[in-house]
Amino acid sequence: MASVDFEHVDKAYASGSLALSDCTLHVEDGELMAVVGPSGCGKSTLLRLLAGLESVTRGTLRIGERVVNDWTPQQRNVAMVFQDYALYPHKSVRGNLEFPLRMRRLTKDEMRRRVEWAADLLGLEAKLDRLPRELSGGERQRVAMGRALVREPAVFLLDEPLSNLDAKLRSEMRAEIGELQRRTATTMLYVTHDQVEAMTLGTRVTVLDRGRVQQISAPRELYERPANVFVAGFIGNPPMNLFPMRVSIDGGSPRVELDGQALRVDGEIASSLAPFAGRRLTGGVRPEALRLAKPGEASIRAVVEHTEALGYETLAAVRPGGAHPSEGGRWMVRLPSAAELAKGQTIEIAFDRAALHLFDEHGQALGGAAPR
Ligand code: ADP
Numbered sequence: 001m002a003s004v005d006f007e008h009v010d011k012a013y014a015s016g017s018l019a020l021s022d023c024t025l026h027v028e029d030g031e032l033m034a035v036v037g038p039s040g041c042g043k044s045t046l047l048r049l050l051a052g053l054e055s056v057t058r059g060t061l062r063i064g065e066r067v068v069n070d071w072t073p074q075q076r077n078v079a080m081v082f083q084d085y086a087l088y089p090h091k092s093v094r095g096n097l098e099f100p101l102r103m104r105r106l107t108k109d110e111m112r113r114r115v116e117w118a119a120d121l122l123g124l125e126a127k128l129d130r131l132p133r134e135l136s137g138g139e140r141q142r143v144a145m146g147r148a149l150v151r152e153p154a155v156f157l158l159d160e161p162l163s164n165l166d167a168k169l170r171s172e173m174r175a176e177i178g179e180l181q182r183r184t185a186t187t188m189l190y191v192t193h194d195q196v197e198a199m200t201l202g203t204r205v206t207v208l209d210r211g212r213v214q215q216i217s218a219p220r221e222l223y224e225r226p227a228n229v230f231v232a233g234f235i236g237n238p239p240m241n242l243f244p245m246r247v248s249i250d251g252g253s254p255r256v257e258l259d260g261q262a263l264r265v266d267g268e269i270a271s272s273l274a275p276f277a278g279r280r281l282t283g284g285v286r287p288e289a290l291r292l293a294k295p296g297e298a299s300i301r302a303v304v305e306h307t308e309a310l311g312y313e314t315l316a317a318v319r320p321g322g323a324h325p326s327e328g329g330r331w332m333v334r335l336p337s338a339a340e341l342a343k344g345q346t347i348e349i350a351f352d353r354a355a356l357h358l359f360d361e362h363g364q365a366l367g368g369a370a371p372r
Contacts, residue, residue: 001029001030001154001155001185001186001187002029002063002064002154002155002187003026003027003028003029003062003063003064003187004025004026004027004033004050004062004063004155004187004189005025005026005027005060005061005062006023006024006025006026006046006049006050006059006060006061007024007059007060007061007062008022008023008024008058008059008060009022009023009024009049009056009057009058009059009060009061010022010023010056010057010058010059011042011045011049011054011056011057011211012057018211019042019045019211020042020045020046020049020211020212021210021211021212022059022212023042023046023059023211023212023213024213025046025206025213025216027155027187027189028187028203029064029187030185030186030187031187031188031203031204032178032181032188032190032201032202032203033188033189033190033202033203033204033205033206034190034191034192034197034198034199034201034202034204034205034206035047035189035190035191035192035198035205035206035208036191036192036193036194036195036197036198036205036206036207036208036234037193037207037208037209037214037234038193038209038234039193040210041208041209041210041211042208042210042211043159043191043192043193043208044159044191045211046189046191046208047080047157047159047189047191049061050063050076050078050155050157050189051073051076051078051080051157052068052071052072052073052075052076052078053073055069056069063076063077063078063154063155064154076154076155077151077153077154077155078153078154078155078156078157079148079149079151079153079155079156079157080148080156080157080158080159081144081145081148081156081157081158081159081161082159082160082161083159083160083161083162083163083164084164085140085141085144085161087132087140087143087144087147088132089131089132089133090131091131091132092128092129092130092131093119093124093127093128093129093130093131093132093135093143094115094119094128094129096132096143096146096147097115097118097119097128097143097146097147097150098111098115098150099147100147100148100150100151101114101115101150101151114150114152115128115150117150118146118149118150119146121146121149121180121183121184122142122143122145122146122149122176122180123142124139124142124143124146127139137164137165137166137169138165138169138172138173141161141162141165141173142173142176144161145158145161145177145180149180149184149186153186154187155186155187155188155189156181156186156187156188156189157188157189157191158177158188158189158190158191159191160191160192160193161173161177161190162174162192162197170197174197174200174201177190177201178200178201190202195234195235195236195237196237198219199219199222199223199235200219202219203218204216204217204218204219205217205218205219205222207222207230207231207234207235209230209234214227214228214230214231215227215228215231222235223235223236225365226240226284226357226365227364227365228359228363228364228365229242229282229284229359229363230363232284232357232359232365236286236287238287238315238332238334239332240284240285240286240287240357241284241285241286241287241290241329241331241332242282242283242284242329242359243258243282243283243284243320243329243331244258244280244281244282244283245257245258245280245281245282245283245358246279246280246281247273247274247276247277247278247279247281248277248278249274249277249278256270256273258283258300258320261300261301261320261321263298263300272353276358276366279360279361280361281358281359281360281361281366282358282359282360282363283356283357283358283359284356284357284358284359285331285351285355285356285357286355287315287331287332287333287334288334289351289352289355290331290333290334290335290349290350290351291335291349291350291351292335292339292347292348292349292350293348293349293350294350297348297350298350299348299349299350300320300348300349300350301320301321301346301347301348302318302319302320302321302331302333302346302347302348302349303318303319303344303345303346303347304316304317304318304341304342304343304344304345304346304347305317305318305319305330305343306343307341307342307343309337310337311337312337313334313335313336313337314334314335314336314337314339314341315332315333315334315335316332316333316335316339316341317330317331317332317333318330318331318332318333318347318349319331320349331349333349
């Protein structure tokens with residue numbers, strides 16, 4: 001096994017598009033790093049560079065301590081599993097698992113040992129003589145992974161490997177991949193556009209947007225302390241409510257406007273926001289951090305536009321700022337299912353100061369702005 005390093009890596013395709021820009025990323029030996037971002041953000045490019053299927057335009061790529069920029073894919077000893085893995089239809093599971101080993105000068109015993117090890121790891125012992133068409137979707141996916149594992153790669157790359165599976169199977173396979181990674185302690189890069197997959201699988205998660213690394217953090221940190229507006233709006237379902245926010249000093253005390261609406265704030269909140277007076281900030285509050293205000297509490301007035309009763313909770317889309325849609329954006333609020341809201345109803349919503357995220361004029365999180 002080995003660590004992986006991208007050091008200031010750029011990748012420009014012949015078409016001129018810069019698919020990765022100044023990408024710096026360290027993956028520990030034995031770590032499962034999830035890489036997530038919207039379609040076209042450069043995720044596959046990142047893996048293809050590491051596998052040696054594309055060349056680096058600028059920067060350094062290391063596997064272990066070695067610089068591998070000029071190494072062939074074979075020299076790198078990296079295994080890759082794609083969404084569209086293709087098994088050999090006329091070969092048995094054993095034949096498929098053996099295939100990548102045939103190119104190598106391995107003894108028959110060694111080949112058998114590796115195939116049986118992978119089959120055991122993946123629960124395929126009883127299926128070794130079956131053909132791919134005699135397997136379920138999940139089993140076929142496992143064979144594809146086994147075929148990569150038998151090579152005992154230094155690094156294991158997975159590119160949206162579960163996209164073709166239905167939701168239930170995806171969640172089962174996700175758990176299996178996590179377990180497999182822990183048992184084998186293989187260094188793994190797992191690319192997905194699905195934040196749930198990234199958050200539940202990754203020891204750490206790298207968020208990419210338009211070819212740039214936005215944040216590399218443990219899942220919880222990513223959720224609790226997004227580094228910028230992009231990450232705040234990408235991680236979480238529904239995502240964080242983001243809104244323009246102005247703080248001004250009015251007669252000595254700070255006045256806060258959220259989404260164009262003056263907010264009555266208590267003394268503690270006001271004094272914590274005073275240092276930001278005069279600035280155009282972006283505020284953020286997660287839907288689950290909003291609640292119906294208690295009487296007399298500092299609150300935001302909002303009109304209910306739409307509700308979804310999910311049984312265990314109610315999701316409401318509300319428009320702060322009362323009756324004038326032009327004044328405010330739309331916020332999502334997550335409330336206990338007991339909350340009965342009607343479309344058009346005016347409600348007062350509140351949140352704790354610790355739940356308020358602040359971002360500067362460039363969309364970067366203001367450190368220490370939300371003490372917890
Ligand atoms: P993702 O995997 O996140 O969807 P990709 O890494 O596939 O993103 O693509 C990143 C960007 O690079 C996109 O704008 C895409 O159009 C471009 N791109 C990808 N592959 C090529 C290629 N072979 N030639 C030219 N441009 C490419």
